[in-house]
Amino acid sequence: MPKTEAEAKKKAPAKKQTTFKNLLKPIKVGPVELKHRMVLAPMNDTLSGHNGEATEQLVAYYAARAKGGAALVITGAIMGTKLASQFVWGRNLQCWHMGHVQGLQLLTERIHYFGSMACAQITIGFGRQGHSVDHHLLAPAPTAGLPYEIALEKAPKPLEVTWKHIEHPRSFLVGQMTREMSIDEIHSEQKEFARSCQLLVIAGFDAIEIHAPHGYLEHEFLSPFSNKRTDMYGGEWRNRKRFLNEVTEQVRYSVGSGVALGVRISAEEHMEGGLTREEMVDLGMDLEARGIDYLSLSDGAGYEEGGHLVPDKDRAAHIPEHGVDFKKALSVPIVVASQHDPVKADKDIGAKRFDISALGRQLFCDPEYPNKIVEGRPADIVRCRYCQTCLGRSLAGAGLSCTQNPMLGREYSDPQYMIGPRQDHEFVMPRGMLAGDMPNLDRPWWKTEYPYIEKSWRKFRGPGPR
Numbered sequence: 113m114p115k116t117e118a119e120a121k122k123k124a125p126a127k128k129q130t131t132f133k134n135l136l137k138p139i140k141v142g143p144v145e146l147k148h149r150m151v152l153a154p155m156n157d158t159l160s161g162h163n164g165e166a167t168e169q170l171v172a173y174y175a176a177r178a179k180g181g182a183a184l185v186i187t188g189a190i191m192g193t194k195l196a197s198q199f200v201w202g203r204n205l206q207c208w209h210m211g212h213v214q215g216l217q218l219l220t221e222r223i224h225y226f227g228s229m230a231c232a233q234i235t236i237g238f239g240r241q242g243h244s245v246d247h248h249l250l251a252p253a254p255t256a257g258l259p260y261e262i263a264l265e266k267a268p269k270p271l272e273v274t275w276k277h278i279e280h281p282r283s284f285l286v287g288q289m290t291r292e293m294s295i296d297e298i299h300s301e302q303k304e305f306a307r308s309c310q311l312l313v314i315a316g317f318d319a320i321e322i323h324a325p326h327g328y329l330e331h332e333f334l335s336p337f338s339n340k341r342t343d344m345y346g347g348e349w350r351n352r353k354r355f356l357n358e359v360t361e362q363v364r365y366s367v368g369s370g371v372a373l374g375v376r377i378s379a380e381e382h383m384e385g386g387l388t389r390e391e392m393v394d395l396g397m398d399l400e401a402r403g404i405d406y407l408s409l410s411d412g413a414g415y416e417e418g419g420h421l422v423p424d425k426d427r428a429a430h431i432p433e434h435g436v437d438f439k440k441a442l443s444v445p446i447v448v449a450s451q452h453d454p455v456k457a458d459k460d461i462g463a464k465r466f467d468i469s470a471l472g473r474q475l476f477c478d479p480e481y482p483n484k485i486v487e488g489r490p491a492d493i494v495r496c497r498y499c500q501t502c503l504g505r506s507l508a509g510a511g512l513s514c515t516q517n518p519m520l521g522r523e524y525s526d527p528q529y530m531i532g533p534r535q536d537h538e539f540v541m542p543r544g545m546l547a548g549d550m551p552n553l554d555r556p557w558w559k560t561e562y563p564y565i566e567k568s569w570r571k572f573r574g575p576g577p578r
């Protein structure tokens with residue numbers, strides 16, 4: 113037994129303090145430099161207005177995550193076409209016409225003001241997982257007559273209780289009837305989506321993430337469970353990949369090289385006969401060949417198998433493992449969700465399991481997590497308990513809440529998240545707009561084409577005597 117305190121200190125092996133050197137290493141993602149490897153995972157906050165616009169409540173929520181030190185603040189899925197915005201769950205941001213740019217630009221300015229980079233996650237549609245306002249329209253999907261259905265016992269645990277008792281969230285258990293998207297419609301949606309991505313660049317986003325995980329439209333085209341087509345978009349794997357490959361090609365072309373482009377996919381489906389890790393690695397290689405700057409991995413087949421989408425503690429444990437196979441096959445950075453433990457995340461990055469840690473519920477719970485790691489105060493982090501209150505509120509369309517963080521969703525009441533005069537590190541013009549050419553895409557399909565009458569134009573006269 114040590115007799116004095118000094119002796120005790122000498123004898124007890126000093127607990128090695130992690131320096132988080134891997135987690136804190138800057139990383140280049142396409143044209144964007146991230147100050148470290150901790151980013152906000154995309155999460156639908158249900159804080160947007162009912163026309164899909166950014167509200168002060170939403171902007172302040174993201175500002176708090178930027179001020180808390182996240183290197184990249186990724187938005188929840190933004191509905192990227194007019195059709196897509198008719199089939200949402202609760203409320204989602206929208207971006208498909210110039211009117212949406214104003215609110216999104218307020219959002220990117222606030223994120224930049226607090227020293228983070230801004231990324232927009234954008235979706236071409238929720239497919240059979242979308243819900244029209246009246247719950248009766250046919251949802252546009254790869255295949256007609258194929259709604260999803262969630263068995264109550266498969267629902268994420270604490271939510272089961274709400275779904276048993278409350279009618280509105282229960283309508284989430286069975287999807288709407290679907291209709292098959294025609295090939296013409298697929299092409300016009302792809303074109304509109306690519307144009308919407310240009311609007312995001314104009315709004316000042318540094319990165320764009322195509323949303324393709326969790327059983328939504330892009331995933332539905334990939335999966336043999338939801339895609340029963342017999343044309344060029346269905347059947348064999350090569351055809352099922354076509355929709356997402358084409359979307360990625362068109363978005364890469366439309367946004368130019370000034371912004372980083374990522375795609376988020378599920379790493380596998382966890383269903384018998386469903387998409388496998390090998391297939392998804394193969395898809396990742398296709399996407400890399402089409403010019404993406406990063407690949408983000410989530411998990412699961414979608415609502416029918418929700419346990420991996422927003423996992424409980426046990427199911428989350430294996431998620432960082434997914435990165436290994438993708439890291440071996442791809443050279444772009446790999447983003448992985450659900451590693452809430454900073455010590456393990458640091459080790460995972462060091463062991464080349466992934467490159468960037470996307471923190472979801474953990475940053476609902478404690479937005480200051482990244483700052484606490486930077487300042488060497490990991491013990492001060494308030495840890496997420498996986499209680500799913502945030503998810504339950506979001507699914508009910510009720511806006512966010514967290515049992516651990518009373519300020520979640522109320523950030524707008526705190527003056528520290530307000531914006532001030534422009535700072536030196538902010539850009540006067542959106543960077544992505546100037547750093548790479550954005551091609552002039554065709555007029556959107558829903559507008560009338562006006563003939564271009566060249567001869568009625570006045571001749572341009574340069575300077576000099578007239």
Ligand SMILES: Cc1cc2nc3c(=O)[nH]c(=O)nc-3n(C[C@H](O)[C@H](O)[C@H](O)COP(=O)(O)O)c2cc1C
Nearest residue numbers: 153154155156188189410449450471472473503506
């Ligand atoms: C309320 C809520 C909303 C979510 N919305 C999205 C979304 O819009 N897009 C997306 O790709 N993932 C979404 N997710 C999944 C998260 O990005 C993340 O993958 C998941 O929560 C697991 O990570 P975590 O353990 O760090 O929370 C959502 C999760 C939650 C809890």
